[in-house]
Amino acid sequence: LPLRVRARYKGASCGRASGKSHFFAEEAVEAMVRDPSLRFACIREVQRSLRYSAKSTVELKIRQLGVAHLFEVLEREIRRVGGTGVMIFEGMQDHTADSIKSLEGFGRAWVEDAQSISDRSLHLLIPTIRTPEAEIWFSWNPDQPADPVEAFFKQVPSPGPHVYTTYRDNPFCPAVMRTEAARMQAADAEAYEHIWEGGYFLGGNGRVYSNFLNRPYPVGNVDESVTDTSAELLVGMDFNVNPMSAVVGVRAVDELLVLDALEIQ
Numbered sequence: 001l002p003l004r005v006r007a008r009y010k011g012a013s014c015g016r017a018s019g020k021s022h023f024f025a026e027e028a029v030e031a032m033v034r035d036p037s038l039r040f041a042c043i044r045e046v047q048r049s050l051r052y053s054a055k056s057t058v059e060l061k062i063r064q065l066g067v068a069h070l071f072e073v074l075e076r077e078i079r080r081v082g083g084t085g086v087m088i089f090e091g092m093q094d095h096t097a098d099s100i101k102s103l104e105g106f107g108r109a110w111v112e113d114a115q116s117i118s119d120r121s122l123h124l125l126i127p128t129i130r131t132p133e134a135e136i137w138f139s140w141n142p143d144q145p146a147d148p149v150e151a152f153f154k155q156v157p158s159p160g161p162h163v164y165t166t167y168r169d170n171p172f173c174p175a176v177m178r179t180e181a182a183r184m185q186a187a188d189a190e191a192y193e194h195i196w197e198g199g200y201f202l203g204g205n206g207r208v209y210s211n212f213l214n215r216p217y218p219v220g221n222v223d224e225s226v227t228d229t230s231a232e233l234l235v236g237m238d239f240n241v242n243p244m245s246a247v248v249g250v251r252a253v254d255e256l257l258v259l260d261a262l263e264i265q
Contacts, residue, residue: 002161003027003137009160011114011138011153015198017167017177020139024110025057026065027137028087031108033067036083039106043125045116047091050076054112055089092121100124107131114140114149122148142198166197 003010003023012020032038042054058078062071072079078087090103103109109129111117117138129136138149153162167173167181185192193199236247 002163005161006133006135007160008134009136009138009153011140011149011160011162012165013114013138013140013142013149013153013162013198014165014169015141015167015194015196017170017173017181017196018165018198019170019172020165021054021057021112022061022172024137024139025054026061028058028108028110029061029065029067032080032085032087033065033070035107036080036085038080038085038108040085040087040108040110041103041106041129042087042089043109043111043117044089044091044113045118045121046093047089050089053089054110058087092117092125095121095124097124100128103128105131107134108137109135110137110139111149112139114138115143115147116140117147117149119148122152141195143201145200164198 003012004027012018012023014020028040028042032040042058044053047053055078059073062068062073062078070081072081076089080086103125106129109125111125126136138153140149142150144150152159167177181192181196184196190202194201234249236249238246
């Protein structure tokens, strides 16, 4: 319901099977049914193939809503029969400051997989979608707290409604997905939190210090009494996780004394 009110910016971030893509696809079709002149852009950071875009979901909603007679589905776009409306599918990395002007007449933009959208792309897109009633929708599965879309919706005051949902909030979630979620929750709690609950990606099992925040320092004995500044300083770092992990210590006679352990954002 918060996403059905008039707002320039709307966001939905959540885990798998939460229904956000189906919701926005249905909203898009309904908006184009109401306004035959509406021009709609479905945006991704990289659009290598329409196979991985929202196009198939939009086509499904057109059929489910019984409005196929109002749309002409072409290979690369969907046109509104009886009007000038059109839905296109674009990758922001294909645009420059000049080429993005081709979207100036569009009244809606839906940014899919918005966790991947860059600062550059946001700065190009936002001032371009600017018709009087223009709206920009964002849907994403959270990845990192520093992602531009996360920062955008954490502004104070908020730019618009931002809804968090999971598969548990989706009454249309298939039973097989609920089973998969339960299986992963039992097998890998950290992966479950990221994939199904919309938590940030912390590294994953099998990587060094993947559960760093939830366990003691990984090696040696913490010794805050070491004061010999001439001792050999050792730094161990793991670059294969985000946030990156580091362990700082000194070499003693027969052991490594850990001075500190930290995560670097």
